[in-house]
Amino acid sequence: MSLTGGERLGREELAWELVELFDELSVEQMNELLAKNVPLETLRFIAAYSEDFTEVHSLAEPTGRRVPNLVVLGYLLALLEQRLIEPDDE
Numbered sequence: 615m616s617l618t619g620g621e622r623l624g625r626e627e628l629a630w631e632l633v634e635l636f637d638e639l640s641v642e643q644m645n646e647l648l649a650k651n652v653p654l655e656t657l658r659f660i661a662a663y664s665e666d667f668t669e670v671h672s673l674a675e676p677t678g679r680r681v682p683n684l685v686v687l688g689y690l691l692a693l694l695e696q697r698l699i700e701p702d703d704e
Contacts, residue, residue, distance in 0.1 A: 625695065632691055651693060652686065660685045 623631065639647065648657065664682040667673075673681065 623698075628695065628698070629691055632687070632694060636687065647690075648686070652689060656689065657686075660689065 636644070660682055664685055668678040668681050
């Protein structure tokens with residue numbers, strides 16, 4: 615994984631960069647990012663999975679409400695890593 619300046623980001627650094635980017639996005643920008651990068655069926659699966667996970671593990675509020683966001687963030691991070699890995703990195 616590399617930046618344009620030849621620097622290489624590790625997974626943890628990439629994750630923090632993504633979190634910082636998310637922190638700066640408006641709701642409209644975040645919706646656009648999701649619409650362009652996450653299929654609707656995947657979002658439906660994440661919603662159902664998160665609901666089940668929250669119930670099975672008896673997560674109280676507000677933690678339970680955050681589970682879908684965390685799963686989506688993990689999905690986007692994996693997608694970003696996949697897109698940034700250069701063929702010689704594999």
